[in-house]
Amino acid sequence: MSLQTRIKKLIDQISVGMxxxxxxxxxxxxxxxxxxxxxxYGPPGTAKSLISRRIAKAFDNPPYFEYLMNRFSTPxxxxxxxxxxxxxxxxxxxxTENYLPKAEFAFLDEIWKSSPAILNSLxxxxxxxxxxxxxxxxxxxxxxxxxxxNETPEENQGLDALYDRFIIRLMVGPxxxxxxxxxxxxxxxxxxxxxxxxxxxxxxxxxxxxxxxIDTVELSQDTLTIIHLIRKxxxxxxxxxxxxxxxRRWQKAAQLLKASAFFNNRMVTNHSDTLLLRYCLWTTxxxxxxxxxxVNTAIEESGFSPEVSLAExxxxxxxxxxxxxxxxxxxNDVYETHNIKGKDYYKAKITxxxxxxxxxxxxxxxxxxxxxxxxxxxxxxxxxxxxNGNELTGYTCTFDGQGSCDVKITGLEGRYxxxxxxxxxxxxxxxxxxxxxxxxLIDALKNExxxxxxxxxxxxxxxxxxxxxxxxxxxxPFVSEQSCNIALNGINQQISDLKLRIKDCDRLKGLCSA
Numbered sequence: 001m002s003l004q005t006r007i008k009k010l011i012d013q014i015s016v017g018m019x020x021x022x023x024x025x026x027x028x029x030x031x032x033x034x035x036x037x038x039x040x041y042g043p044p045g046t047a048k049s050l051i052s053r054r055i056a057k058a059f060d061n062p063p064y065f066e067y068l069m070n071r072f073s074t075p076x077x078x079x080x081x082x083x084x085x086x087x088x089x090x091x092x093x094x095x096t097e098n099y100l101p102k103a104e105f106a107f108l109d110e111i112w113k114s115s116p117a118i119l120n121s122l123x124x125x126x127x128x129x130x131x132x133x134x135x136x137x138x139x140x141x142x143x144x145x146x147x148x149x150n151e152t153p154e155e156n157q158g159l160d161a162l163y164d165r166f167i168i169r170l171m172v173g174p175x176x177x178x179x180x181x182x183x184x185x186x187x188x189x190x191x192x193x194x195x196x197x198x199x200x201x202x203x204x205x206x207x208x209x210x211x212x213x214i215d216t217v218e219l220s221q222d223t224l225t226i227i228h229l230i231r232k233x234x235x236x237x238x239x240x241x242x243x244x245x246x247x248r249r250w251q252k253a254a255q256l257l258k259a260s261a262f263f264n265n266r267m268v269t270n271h272s273d274t275l276l277l278r279y280c281l282w283t284t285x286x287x288x289x290x291x292x293x294x295v296n297t298a299i300e301e302s303g304f305s306p307e308v309s310l311a312e313x314x315x316x317x318x319x320x321x322x323x324x325x326x327x328x329x330x331x332n333d334v335y336e337t338h339n340i341k342g343k344d345y346y347k348a349k350i351t352x353x354x355x356x357x358x359x360x361x362x363x364x365x366x367x368x369x370x371x372x373x374x375x376x377x378x379x380x381x382x383x384x385x386x387x388n389g390n391e392l393t394g395y396t397c398t399f400d401g402q403g404s405c406d407v408k409i410t411g412l413e414g415r416y417x418x419x420x421x422x423x424x425x426x427x428x429x430x431x432x433x434x435x436x437x438x439x440x441l442i443d444a445l446k447n448e449x450x451x452x453x454x455x456x457x458x459x460x461x462x463x464x465x466x467x468x469x470x471x472x473x474x475x476x477p478f479v480s481e482q483s484c485n486i487a488l489n490g491i492n493q494q495i496s497d498l499k500l501r502i503k504d505c506d507r508l509k510g511l512c513s514a
């Protein structure tokens with residue numbers, strides 16, 4: 001039996017009778033297998049204590065402690081009563097047997113309602129793995145602590161450090177599916193006592209051995225890319241979300257990803273493992289869904305991390321596209337112009353039509369003058385020039401912003417004013433192929449396009465090969481198939497984008513041959 005198969009069977013056995021807890025129980029179990037603490041967030045009556053008891057049943061008869069906190073709770077109820085015998089000997093020692101300091105698994109319900117004295121001692125116990133019992137420092141065997149509450153700790157209450165120790169944070173809501181709800185209320189109460197087969201139950205020596213092996217699992221480059229994307233997004237949205245992820249939390253979360261890979265018979269993490277970050281980074285109900293969206297988006301957008309930089313290939317393709325267009329096609333309309341005293345002018349031969357002042361007869365007159373090219377993009381009025389570069393009075397020119405010029409003439413031969421319309425002659429239109437193209441340069445550009453296309457083809461082949469491998473290894477008992485599809489969508493999109501890039505190289509090659 002492979003380790004993945006064994007874990008899957010174990011999850012099935014401890015999940016019997018638990019409706020809509022298909023991801024909660026596996027992730028909480030993974031936390032226990034990794035030595036991580038879990039916080040169950042949700043309203044009362046959603047089986048949070050039952051989840052904890054079932055997780056403990058996955059292990060071989062571990063000492064288990066459970067307690068419901070309230071504001072009147074005392075340290076004696078959690079850490080054990082003071083020894084009267086020791087007090088007579090002037091020693092302040094607690095009898096910790098059957099209490100939290102001796103437990104391998106523990107469940108603390110309504111944890112944030114407890115007193116500061118209990119929570120401060122709890123922080124030391126979790127953080128250092130020791131309990132100060134009078135003058136003695138007792139090493140605690142606690143593998144994992146599961147805590148629960150229908151609220152997250154309030155700000156400025158000094159609970160941030162303790163809350164940060166709960167690496168896994170799971171939302172446990174009421175049953176939503178009608179059929180599951182009817183099955184719940186129609187059946188007998190779900191019991192914590194279940195029989196776990198000897199072949200899958202976790203022995204203490206196995207747990208210790210696994211922890212050492214988990215440390216040897218590597219974070220893949222894909223995983224690191226996803227983590228960096230998430231960190232960047234959380235940083236940019238800090239003012240809005242208020243989510244701060246400590247370095248310690250990132251390190252512990254990475255350990256969880258490694259554990260997921262290990263129990264799926266892999267020594268390198270993949271996309272399905274990074275989906276677990278959804279349960280590690282949120283802090284309050286207000287930001288939980290948005291953090292989940294950020295994680296999902298990062299996984300979907302990352303795809304694979306190829307050996308070559310796709311961003312660099314895109315930059316190269318864009319540069320080639322620009323250079324080919326500059327060398328082969330006109331970037332702007334080319335007009336017929338004339339040079340006068342070092343400046344370019346449009347030659348305008350315009351016929352004005354007017355009526356005489358006495359008999360109202362229609363008359364025509366033709367004038368030739370020169371309009372400065374520099375005025376074409378301006379809407380300011382100006383005077384045209386004659387062939388010698390002298391300004392012509394009695395004329396007013398104004399470009400309309402669309403490439404045409406309105407010309408007005410005043411006092412024409414002592415008669416009424418007149419106006420006409422002039423459009424400069426285009427010799428070559430924008431986008432038209434140039435006549436004298438540097439053939440040697442075009443051949444060089446063709447070769448660069450060919451090399452770029454080959455690099456993209458190799459990258460595509462590698463991604464398609466990795467896709468087949470990933471689809472065979474993406475399944476995980478800790479993540480639903482629906483969630484795994486998020487990773488597959490990103491990978492499929494990356495392959496589709498690579499095919500489009502290759503097709504675009506064919507377009508560039510066609511431009512060179514146009």
